[in-house]
Amino acid sequence: MDRIQVEHVSKRYVLGERSNTAGELVTSALRRLTTRRARSPQRELWSLRDVTFRVSEGESLGIVGRNGAGKSTILKILTRITSPTDGVARTRGRVAALLEVGTGFHPELTGRENVYLNGAILGMTRRDIARRFDSIVEFAGTERFLDTPVKRYSSGMYLRLAFAVAAHLEPDILVVDEILAVGDAEFQRKCLGRMEEAGREGRTIVYVSHDLDSLRSVCSRAMWLEAGRVRDEGATAEVVREYLRSGLSSADSGTSLLQAGPLTVTSVEAGPAHAPGTSVVMQEDVTRVTVCFTLQERIPGLDLAINLTSSKGVRVLDQALSDSEHRQLEAGDYAMSLEIPPVLNVDTYAVGVWFGTSHVDLIDEPAVTSFTLHGSDRGRPGRVLVTDFPLSVERV
Amino acid sequence: MPEADTHTDWVENSASGSTNRGLLGTLWESRELVGFLALKDLKIRYKQAALGFLWVAAQPLATVAVFTLVFDRLGQVDSGDLPYPVFALAGLVSWTYVSYVVTQGSQVLVENASLVTKVYFPRIAAPASTLLPPLADMAVAAGLLLVLAIAYGVPPTWHLVLVPAWLLLLASIALGMCLWLSAINVRYRDVKHALGPLVQLWLFASPVAYSGQGLDGVAGWAYALNPMVGTIELGRWVLVGAPLDGRDVAMAAIIAVVLLVTGSRYFLRAERSFADVV
Numbered sequence A: 001m002d003r004i005q006v007e008h009v010s011k012r013y014v015l016g017e018r019s020n021t022a023g024e025l026v027t028s029a030l031r032r033l034t035t036r037r038a039r040s041p042q043r044e045l046w047s048l049r050d051v052t053f054r055v056s057e058g059e060s061l062g063i064v065g066r067n068g069a070g071k072s073t074i075l076k077i078l079t080r081i082t083s084p085t086d087g088v089a090r091t092r093g094r095v096a097a098l099l100e101v102g103t104g105f106h107p108e109l110t111g112r113e114n115v116y117l118n119g120a121i122l123g124m125t126r127r128d129i130a131r132r133f134d135s136i137v138e139f140a141g142t143e144r145f146l147d148t149p150v151k152r153y154s155s156g157m158y159l160r161l162a163f164a165v166a167a168h169l170e171p172d173i174l175v176v177d178e179i180l181a182v183g184d185a186e187f188q189r190k191c192l193g194r195m196e197e198a199g200r201e202g203r204t205i206v207y208v209s210h211d212l213d214s215l216r217s218v219c220s221r222a223m224w225l226e227a228g229r230v231r232d233e234g235a236t237a238e239v240v241r242e243y244l245r246s247g248l249s250s251a252d253s254g255t256s257l258l259q260a261g262p263l264t265v266t267s268v269e270a271g272p273a274h275a276p277g278t279s280v281v282m283q284e285d286v287t288r289v290t291v292c293f294t295l296q297e298r299i300p301g302l303d304l305a306i307n308l309t310s311s312k313g314v315r316v317l318d319q320a321l322s323d324s325e326h327r328q329l330e331a332g333d334y335a336m337s338l339e340i341p342p343v344l345n346v347d348t349y350a351v352g353v354w355f356g357t358s359h360v361d362l363i364d365e366p367a368v369t370s371f372t373l374h375g376s377d378r379g380r381p382g383r384v385l386v387t388d389f390p391l392s393v394e395r396v
Numbered sequence B: 001m002p003e004a005d006t007h008t009d010w011v012e013n014s015a016s017g018s019t020n021r022g023l024l025g026t027l028w029e030s031r032e033l034v035g036f037l038a039l040k041d042l043k044i045r046y047k048q049a050a051l052g053f054l055w056v057a058a059q060p061l062a063t064v065a066v067f068t069l070v071f072d073r074l075g076q077v078d079s080g081d082l083p084y085p086v087f088a089l090a091g092l093v094s095w096t097y098v099s100y101v102v103t104q105g106s107q108v109l110v111e112n113a114s115l116v117t118k119v120y121f122p123r124i125a126a127p128a129s130t131l132l133p134p135l136a137d138m139a140v141a142a143g144l145l146l147v148l149a150i151a152y153g154v155p156p157t158w159h160l161v162l163v164p165a166w167l168l169l170l171a172s173i174a175l176g177m178c179l180w181l182s183a184i185n186v187r188y189r190d191v192k193h194a195l196g197p198l199v200q201l202w203l204f205a206s207p208v209a210y211s212g213q214g215l216d217g218v219a220g221w222a223y224a225l226n227p228m229v230g231t232i233e234l235g236r237w238v239l240v241g242a243p244l245d246g247r248d249v250a251m252a253a254i255i256a257v258v259l260l261v262t263g264s265r266y267f268l269r270a271e272r273s274f275a276d277v278v
Ligand SMILES: Nc1ncnc2c1ncn2[C@@H]1O[C@H](COP(=O)(O)OP(=O)(O)OP(=O)(O)O)[C@@H](O)[C@H]1O
Pocket: A013, A014, A015, A045, A046, A047, A065, A066, A067, A068, A069, A070, A071, A072, A073, A074, B275, B276, B277
């Protein structure tokens, strides 16, 4: 029995032409009159194009795709936050959505007040909330702070309480966007556990994540969106493999230009050291990160660093020039590269760059590009390092 | 929120529109949410203010004092049989409520943009929730009015039983305008800038500090097109037994209904794109 039916859904966003004041409206109307063209096509963006799928009761569907593929848009249509431009989406049963943790929390209100407010916003009745209140608080582990305004909470506590409310919605259909990217590992495990439990209870789940491991553990079926269209659909393992093989998910190799004063970063790239120019990195490969930059004039005491952050938000490494040598860079073009031996586990890593002196950060960009280490985690998904250190057992 | 029946019924979301229950149905469905949103407003409004509650009383007192000085002492405004301060405060109660709701309510969707783009909830709950918190201010002002009335020896009348009718008229006008303005404000932020001066003008065009009666013929009709004319007069009649012109009240009621009907139509149509453009 189906819980979700999405048929030929398309969604168009109109870009730029967002006249936010009447003045702009008048000028754009005048422009349209004089140029005799209604709406220039490049101002539109089809976030979804003819998407069709079904999810039956008790099934969990994972959605993968690159940034901007339309994943969040499809969730917003399922939850009726926005309506499709074309096609129809139907749901049967109570839908609960977690597109962002803590939406509707107000910093001035206490934990208790926020639980009630947030519950009401998410569609619970006061009776529902009262009945589940103790269990929510226990899940969050913030009993002692219930009557403290949440603006005095640590960000971890805030997150726990927010997720706890949402986790107790007991919906028929649970829709989750990449909310778990924030929060520590223990919190993530707790949330994933909660989702798997929901699945076992026969709830229907639609889960969007860049964390392919968690996707595999929660979802039996997956859909791959690319530029608003369904590129592939099927068993999670298959779809994820195809998605990875396409290489598109790895090494965005973007040349995001960063600039600060006389300093310009022209490119940041990551790829396998043995095959420059390609972007698929296997876990066994040496990864090379190359940062090209131009220095228009000498900056006294300039130091630079490359850092990596795992998909769970762990700063895995942070290597500065000053760690190995003290050198004053003169004006000129430079390429700095870092070779990372094959010690990291399979994951997607954000590559960040930092430029600065001991007094000031000139550029501090934690995610300029990213790369994915492919391969097998050899059955131990949680670990950061894949090591081969001597381990011995002796009878003593 | 949709209740138990949605376990079996399909809920549809398509370009042509999803299942809407109209203004009253939606309001009733989301009554708890409206309550919680209103409670939130009330709680945070004076949270960091040391004198908190005193401010609520200070505002009408100060306004009445200024009005008395300017209009009564200097301008010799005719307030009929009523002592001027009682007359002015009885008008101010209606005016403060409506102008407060309209100013706050028109911003409510934009201020809650993160909610609008991240959660589905009946959007009408947001403007509707702004109707409730100023009732607290109104209660305080009513208390002051009572004190003034006793002090000046103005006796209570049987009209007081019609307080609910007056409140209904106030709320209808306020909500009708809020629905229009909050929905327009999502697209055109001009509302915020235009509203300040317009509300000022509106105050002068409303019989708050002076009596609106005594205009004849076309001028009288035209004046009564401002729904605050009938509303403020009704408030004065109900609270302190001032004379009443039935025509003004009837006009106000008609305009209130028109505002509500057109406002909710517009709102329910525009709400489909709120999340995209806000
Ligand atoms: N309100 C909006 N107005 C205009 N364009 C929008 C709006 N919301 C989304 N878009 C565009 O629609 C496209 C799809 O966005 P969406 O948020 O669904 O991507 P996504 O797959 O969730 O990406 P990510 O992995 O980064 O979360 C993007 O190009 C985005 O810029």
